[in-house]
Amino acid sequence: MALIDQLKEEQKLAMKAKDKPRLGTIRLALSAIKQREVDEHITLGDEDIVAVLTKMVKQRRDSAAQYESAGRQDLADAENYEITVLEEFMPQPLTDDEVAQLVSHAIAESGASGMQDMGQVMAILKPQIQGRADMGKVSGLVKGQLA
Template identity: 80%
Template sequence: MALIESIKNEQKAAMKAKDKARLGAIRLVLAAIKQREVDEKITLTDDDIVAVLTKMVKQRRDSVAQYEAAGRQDLADVELAEITVLEEFMPQPLSDDEVAALLEDAIASTGASSMQDMGKLMAVLKPQLQGRADMGKVSQLVKAKLG
């Protein structure tokens, strides 16, 4: 089943269960997907939807950090609940060992040997890791390997 269909089915289930918090988070996802489709005049694929979800999770994690720094745990809890709902629709995250193995494969296939090759390496890694690993951490691993 396509990811968008899965999200819509979960929306229906949340409506029937009268779960307002979950329903609100799912509606945010659907609105973000629709906005991108309208802006770009395309129909999003599952990979595109995962990219939208990844961006939304990142935004919410940033918000949580800001709310906690400001002492607003009540708002941070709302964001954390939304993150939980968003992550249900994302692919299973990769372990550190799996990320390291993909990194080694990418280095071997691109022949990357210095920091000048980082762009090539990240271009190979990003499609494989999008939504399945924190790209900030991956970037640090690449810098450590090449630097």
């Protein structure tokens, strides 16, 4: 089942269950996807939808951290709930060992010899890791291996 169809089906189920917080989160995701489709005049595939969801999760993590530092645990909990709902539609996360192995293969495949080749390595890694690992951590691993 396509990811967009899965989201729409879960939206219907949330409506029937009268689960307003879940329904609101799914509607936000569908809205963000539709907005990107309208802006770019394209129909998004699963890979692009995962990219949209990844961006939404990152935004919510940042917001939750800011709310917690400001002492607003109620708002941080709401953001964390939205993260759990969004992550249901994303691919399974990679383990640290799997990420390290993919980084090693990408470095070997690109023939990278130093930091100047980091862009080539990341270009190989991004499609494989998108939505399955934190790209900031992956970038740190690549820097560590290239240095």
